[in-house]
Amino acid sequence: MKIYDWHIAPNPRRVHIYLAEKGLHIPLVEVGEGFVLKQDYRDKFPQAMVPLLELDDGTTIGECMAICRYFEALHPDPPLFGTDPMSSAQITCWENRANEEGIMAVGEVFRNTHPEFADRGLPGSAEKIPQNAALVERGKARVNRFFQKIDGQLSNNQFLAGDTYSAADITGLCAVDFGGWIEMGPEDKFGEQFPNVRRWHKEVSSRPSAKA
């Protein structure tokens, strides 16, 4: 099996960190080339997004959390998606928020401002999608709201979904570090308003997996 990867990108990082936490080593195939995915990868997989897990029989699994949950089912320890119905529900809830309200909000700002994405306002699209300037300010407001939300959650929880490190922290870390790409990360001036995020960010960033 192998994982098609774009090492600098925030979504593949969710899987890198997850695998490192599990102590799993899956071969990575780099398909990023500067700011685009290689043409032969896009021809082979028209959904044109990474990460993508390909099994030896050619079956593919896309979407970070689908990939992680596949490995979780095969290798349950250490558990990163909870151990009982409540912990599992809390992790799913905060992981989703980190993706939809964090990563996607930063992406909205980044993709609609960076010159390299002038015709690629959305990922995974073969046709040209022009940038939309109206989404930039709204995206920043979303990022701000996301930081406020997780700062509140982290004011009385060690980790995003409670007192145990989980997949929610993995996506959360990728989201707030991605915020740094638009100067809205925990270490930026913006981050000064969110002391609980800073405390948590320091802790989860110090895990060896954060460097995966």
Ligand SMILES: N[C@@H](CCC(=O)N[C@@H](CS)C(=O)NCC(=O)O)C(=O)O
């Ligand atoms: N929801 C997807 C998001 C994947 C995604 O957006 N990947 C980006 C990299 S972070 C991508 O492949 N972009 C392709 C492009 O920009 O052309 C997941 O969870 O895997």
